Amino acid sequence: xxxxxxxxxxxxxxxxxxxxxxxxxxxxxxxxxxxxxxxxxxxxxxxxxxxxxxxxxxxxxxxxxxxxxxxxxxxxxxxxxxxxxxxxxxxxxxxxxxxxxxxxxxxxxxxxxxxxxxxxxxxxxxxxxxxxxxxxxxxxxxx
Numbered sequence: 177x178x179x180x181x182x183x184x185x186x187x188x189x190x191x192x193x194x195x196x197x198x199x200x201x202x203x204x205x206x207x208x209x210x211x212x213x214x215x216x217x218x219x220x221x222x223x224x225x226x227x228x229x230x231x232x233x234x235x236x237x238x239x240x241x242x243x244x245x246x247x248x249x250x251x252x253x254x255x256x257x258x259x260x261x262x263x264x265x266x267x268x269x270x271x272x273x274x275x276x277x278x279x280x281x282x283x284x285x286x287x288x289x290x291x292x293x294x295x296x297x298x299x300x301x302x303x304x305x306x307x308x309x310x311x312x313x314x315x316x317x318x319x
Contacts, residue, residue, distance in 0.1 A: 184209075190296065211288055259288060261286070265283045265285065266280050266282060267282075284298065
């Protein structure tokens with residue numbers, strides 16, 4: 177059943193809705209955030225690249241079947257243009273609210289502006305080793 181899509185005026189609004197849908201394990205709400213393009217891409221940590229709505233939907237359904245995942249996005253680094261946005265985020269992950277494991281994931285979310293508002297075209301995640309950094313890195317110090 178198709179869900180009515182909301183009009184998100186900013187990539188930040190679409191991203192907030194993405195993490196809200198994850199927190200509620202709401203597969204329909206999550207999938208409504210993706211662009212209608214057949215070339216959308218999702219890469220879960222340690223998993224192969226998934227292309228297209230069917231493959232991405234099946235992967236999230238399998239994740240939600242294992243139980244809720246509590247993800248708190250922190251340390252946003254964003255690059256925006258008039259029609260696209262790239263957000264790099266550190267995600268703090270807990271399988272249950274009492275789980276205190278230090279699991280963090282580095283995620284890149286790519287959005288495009290469509291006639292229906294901002295939509296996700298890529299969600300790429302990988303597990304980061306060690307503890308999450310307390311502060312974002314200063315790019316001037318890298319080179």
